[in-house]
Amino acid sequence: MPGPSASAPRPARASARVLAGLSLVLVVGTCLFSLAGHLGALDWRLDLASHFRPWYAVAAALALVLAAALRRRRLAVAAALLLLAELWQVAPLWLARPLAAGEPALRLVHFNGLSSNPRKAEAVAWLAGTAADVVVVQEVDADWAAALAAMPDHVALESVLRADNFGMTLLVRHGFEDMVVRTWREDLVPGIPTLAAELAVAGRRIALLAVHTLPPVSRDYAERRDAQLARAAAWAREQRGAGRLPVIVGDLNTSPFSAPLRRLLTDGGLVDSQRGFGLQASWPVGPVFPRIAIDHCLHDPALVTAARALGPALGSDHLAVRVDLAWPPGQAP
Secondary structure, three states: OOOHHHHOHHHHHHHHHHHHHHHHHHHHHHHHHHHHHHOOOOOHHHHHHHHHHHHHHHHHHHHHHHHHHOOOHHHHHHHHHHHHHHHHHHOHHHHOOOOOOOOEEEEEEEEEOOOOOOOHHHHHHHHHHOOOOEEEEEOOOHHHHHHHHOOOOEEEEEEEOOOOOOOEEEEEEOOOHHHEEEEEEOOOEOOEOOEEEEEEEOOEEEEEEEEEOOOOOOHHHHHHHHHHHHHHHHHHHHHHHOOOEEEEEEEOOOOOOOHHHHHHHHHHOOEEOOOOOOOOOOEOOOOOOOOEOOEEEEEOOOOEEEEEEEOOOOOOOOOOEEEEEEOOOOOOO
């Protein structure tokens, strides 16, 4: 009769099979979701899978570690190839070196403040402390408007107050008002407000567009969001044709890996301010769901992103985005 030592390897073999199975599930699942994300231009539901590419890279790395530890060579090779494919997508956010910045041009802060935010006073104090030249706050209702009216050193130039989640306010700091040529409301699609401003900075004209798109929770909403983004790209081209440098900020309800945002960047001839500053995932604030980057600042290539950072949790389900734009070295007017 065999002794205890003969049966000792059985738990180890069982654990190895479980870990190998986990590695296989990670590889197959990640591959399927990643492929779905690449096909996002075909269907809005597939595009939802594109937002989680950094997490796909983590899953592929874990599968590679497990397969290598278990000496499952084929599985390890598959995991390694999948990891490389995901890193090819996400690495530019960290590795693309920002262009050298010259003279400062503009500090922008965008914040989807959440209409039901219970910490409005704290949020307003933080916004004022950024010393931003321009502040865009979204999901502004009457209560938010009252809180922003007390914002130190800033004044609201244009507001659309709404009881739903699509109100917004554009503020500038005191002393910057002279740089503002005009502000206006320019709706990209019917029923969803958009605010715009023309700024005269160091002898150049900058056109700023604040956009809050519909969330892609249904086919209709996804199509209307995509129409907003397509119209924003056309707006950028129109401003550039008129001699103004376009800048677009807002909660665009799409990530850097999504087909609609890539189209906006390409068709609008814009630069994503996030490249070179790492993944700055702004939504949702909380411990339950993986956070993704849906709050953006996109700008003309004639401007440089000198700095970019997220704000702290301020009672909203979004984090604020602060961006310092500058002129290229030696090209300031």
